[in-house]
Amino acid sequence: MATTTVGLQRTWRRPGKPVLVAAVLLAWVLIWVPARGVHTLGLSPADLTPLHHWLNDVNDTVGANRDSSPFFLYFFNEIRAAVDSLVTFLQDLIAQPSYGRPVPVLGWLGVVAVVAYVSWVFAGWKPALLAAAGFVFFGLQGLWEESMDTLALTLGAVVISLLIGIPLGIWAGLSDRFHKLVTPVLDFMQTMPTFVYLAPLTLLFLIGPASATIATLIYAMPPAIRLTAHGIRSVPRSAVEASESLGATGRQKLTGVLLPLSKGTIVLGVNQTIMAALSMVTIAALIDAPGLGKTVIKALQTLDVGTAFNAGLAIVVMAVVLDRVTTAAGNRVRQTGRAARFRRPLLAVFGVVAAVCAYLSHTYYWAAEFPDDVTIGGTLAKSADSVALWAQQDLSTATEAIKNAITYALLNPLEALLVESPWWLVGAVAVLLAALLGTVRSVITTAACVALLIGTGLWQDSMTTLAMTIVATAMVMLLGVAVGVWMGRNRFADRIIRPVLDAGQTMPAFVYLVPFLALFSATRFTAIVAAVVFAAPVAIKIVADGVRAIPAATAESATAAGSSAWQMITKVQLPMARPSLTLAANQGLIYVLSMVVVGGLVGAGALGYDVVAGFSQGQLYGKGLAAGAAIVLLGIMLDRIARASSPSKGSN
Amino acid sequence: MSTETVISVRDLWKVFGHKADRVPRSDELKALTRRELIERTGCTAAVREVSFDVAPGEVFVVMGLSGSGKSTLVRCLTRLVEPTAGQVVFEGEDILGAGKRRLRDLRRHKFSMVFQNFGLLPYRQVIDNVAYGLEIRGASKAERLRRAREVIDLVGLEGYEHSYPDQLSGGMQQRVGLARALAVDPDVLYFDEPFSALDPLIRRDMQNEVIRLHREVGKTMVFITHDLNEALRLGDRILIMRDGRQVQCGTGDELVGAPADDYVRDFVRDVPRASVLTLRWVMRQPRPDDVLDGPELGPEVVIRDAVRTVLAADRPVKVVRDGTLLGVVTAEEILTVVTDVEAVA
Amino acid sequence: MKLLRLTATAAVTALALTACGGEKIGETPVAGSSSGAAACGTFNLAVNPWVGYEANAAVIAYVAEKNLGCTVTKKDLKEEIAWQGFGTGEVDAIVENWGHDDLKKKYIDEQKTAVAAGETGNKGVIGWYVPPWMAAQYPDITDWNNLNKYAAQFKTSESGDKGQLLDGDPSFVTNDEALVKNLKLNYKVVYAGSEAALITAFRQAEAKKTPLIGYFYEPQWFLAELKLVKVSLPKYETGCDADAAKVACDYPEYVLDKIVSKKFADANGPAYKLVKAFTWTNDDQNVVAKYIAEDKLSADDAAKKWVEANPDKVKAWLAQ
């Protein structure tokens, strides 16, 4: 930057990438003006393409053959029976009256004691206290049984996810070939909207815990596989080599080196799997999954914000408890000295206490059923209601103005450009950008995505959704950088903000849809806001962690050179946190895309609406499936272009 | 193979990349430089046509600049990296033909390795790290611990048995690595730049440790380093590599005294020659006017040790082996070497 | 060590002592299992996600349990999935069905897993509605002929330079795009995407006195809170909606009915007879829906309240 002349000369000889990208975008606009409105491949919501009809037929055939096909009789039915019995067992244990008793095997006191004990053993004092407090809070909310149902279902899904996911992750960690094979499948599992496969799942696995669990684990398993593979892959080469050089067999290497050394990352995978499973609670309720999700959905039918909030809060608390406990368990340090000496006797003592509590809760009503005269759920619901009401009445004028400003200034022009361009123009721009920024591979992927998008018959809807996705991701990144840098630089801010972010990530969207609708009407902007609420937390956390991970020495030397805070941020912290920024953009994008369907519920139309309508109306099923595929394709295309332009790949 | 060699390497090749095995087979590709080969085929030739023998009890050092293929070479010897072509014979057995099980047996009993980054298992205490090799080969717990204690004492780590690796300094961690390799009582020890990550004082300490161990247990050692001084201190013989090829192989004084090319010459330029070269390298044929009744010294005497004698004598010092006069040395020859050193220092 | 063991024993004894008070589980017999249970057995009742349906289901479930001794399992399901359940044997009855000719064709005519079980007595109306304040201020707005006059008022950020017609729940079939086109209205259909979105929009429109026109339907509990005014479209005549693309008339009046699984009907048990006999009026349903939606009673309590107030209606169902 100091030697301007050199820089200038270089630009003069060969235009840099930013210039070329700008040129492509400018050319787009210039061609758009005359070509506007032709070849836009529009399709009205009620119309279907042959592909959609064909998908409908496939779905019908599957349904019609359900009872006769041996595949069903011996394969799906067996799986269903196994999953059903696992989840039912968990429900009998903690949630539902069972074994001819009017209450579950373990009552509230037993569950609280066992959870606290287990948390203490694996994670330590603080998480154990948090867990106990959190679980008692469910009871106080008046949602004990619902919470336990949700916990049982979540645990069932998580256990199966891990039983399958960790071995697959190990395999993907050991074999490059399997890793390459499984990665796109995982992308698919994470971006394909659940609504698309909810109905077929109930065909395959019937209505009941099995379908709900399987729907949950399709979404929740990928993190377990990904992070296990990542952990195995990042074990230092030297430790592996050392064990090989001593003549270890494959199994010895795995159990002695790879698994112990990737334990931390695998636990992170477990943690992410739990979070993902919890985020499916409300959607699973649409196919009769018991628990908190049902409460939320029921409350939404009568627009009862308070009740929905109370149940949503329970989900958030459960997420925070499980998150803190698993994270602490993963980061646990060795016990030494005094603590280690007292550990054994303490283990026994607390074990006995937990067992006694469990026994009491099995035997006496007072310990089995949470006393319902100390409920605070009603109060919580009422306060949430009045806050929502106040916001709707007093803020909506201001929020309406914000909505209009962003819609007219940003969203509408972008959407006009994308939607009114001929398909070949958008396709050409995408391929050109991929070519400029990436490799041959990214060009091929992009071209294939464009072709397949056209194939879905939903090109125009895809472009509408794309416009919203871009705006939402941009807002996510804006927030991610602003708040993330602040949190990264300031521990106190981090402490305060982090729980809010956790809540944003785990509070079911169905809880805040109604207030958002009141504030911003049923519009695309509401969909964008909902997506930002869900996606910004993850981006913020990644940026904050990235900024914090910058070596102290670098920051010190910059301070020593007399940098101002602003220079520090722009010259040192942001450039050094660049890999984190890339990751934040990628994750932000995926999270935004996973909210497209929720957007469809609040006025976004386009692909989100197609998916929801496909879920609700039989004759639109095929179209919904195609729309789901289009969302996946958009995700892959944006991800590849973004990844190609990221500096970590060494563009020079 | 004669019993005089433990390891015998012939025409060893290691090429990384797609369809790597065509490279050693094609004379045209073989002749290319490393860079040309990458441009042509996308393959990296890490080790090219290397041959040498290691004698029992010998400390054989491989040295070269970063990227010259040392690590790859030593890993080929244990097949941690699969060689592309050539032959590696260990105690008369062709290792490259060994099956999986046999190879594992060899690794468990015949040779072990010490790594630059230690490769310790952070979740195990020192004693369990040391016993790891024995555990792998299925030794009983009691025997493992007994043997581990023994080698821990041997490398001077008494009292640290129950520490974790991250509680130790770098030097101590490498002692653990060393102990782990010694615990299985191998015939040959391989060292891949074991001390590069350590600071100079500790490095010197550890070198002494290796010298002491070599004296005490008398193992054959193959030692990789990029530090010439280390090579000269430890090595009976030294193999110099450049871009995957071997440039020269010989004793320290051979390298310093008769470098094979400019690359080696450059390498050894900063070496204090007086402490490496022996009289053999500076003696000259006696001239008719030389008085031949001066003191006698052997040809293997290092110059530094001969300075006093030569300078004190008022006539040429005779270099004699088994009663045969090989040549003479005078103050003139000695001073050229010594002042050369002075000039550099 | 000793100290620890001592405290532990103390803690355990203390716990055990305090525990000894209180009622033991199993001392009271488990309720249920009256004489009728054997005859009725388990009754799987689908509950579709809207309050009107829930009102029907609540009353039927209450009567089935209390009067017939059935074990009722309510399953919260979307319509399509509930219909699927007939085939897999997981659903016995759907007790408020809105048309769904396609599903009837598939499951009743083709797969033969479902059969119709008569009308519920409720009439479903679908159409375009405006908030009451608009109807009061612009009385002629309720005639579709005048809609273009008001188009500009309905403009939003979503509808460009046209008026916005807010469409609704994706579960309902809509002809609105065709209607707008064929009636030459200067409107754009915007998809709100959910019932919650529609209701919130109408609520806000009335509270803020902002213009809004949108798709809605009755019976619906929200109409008790806010009496939306229906806009009259060209009158429906049989067959005028045969070609979806050429529709230019109002929606037909839906006769809401009940569908049961074939197996359930063939068994002809008491629960089936109850479902078949069940019928009531829109007003009845609105009352129960209000209990649930506004008074926040549980479904069971709401049903109880209504059943106690209407014993003769219940008696009539059971008499058949």
Ligand SMILES: Nc1ncnc2c1ncn2[C@@H]1O[C@H](COP(=O)(O)OP(=O)(O)OP(=O)(O)O)[C@@H](O)[C@H]1O
């Ligand atoms: N697994 C691999 N795949 C491809 N190329 C490799 C691989 N391992 C080593 N190389 C290449 O082989 C060459 C020799 O590497 P090697 O690690 O043997 O060098 P080295 O002499 O040990 O260097 P250093 O002193 O840095 O350890 C290098 O150019 C390296 O890039």
Ligand SMILES: [Mg+2]
């Ligand atoms: Mg190396």
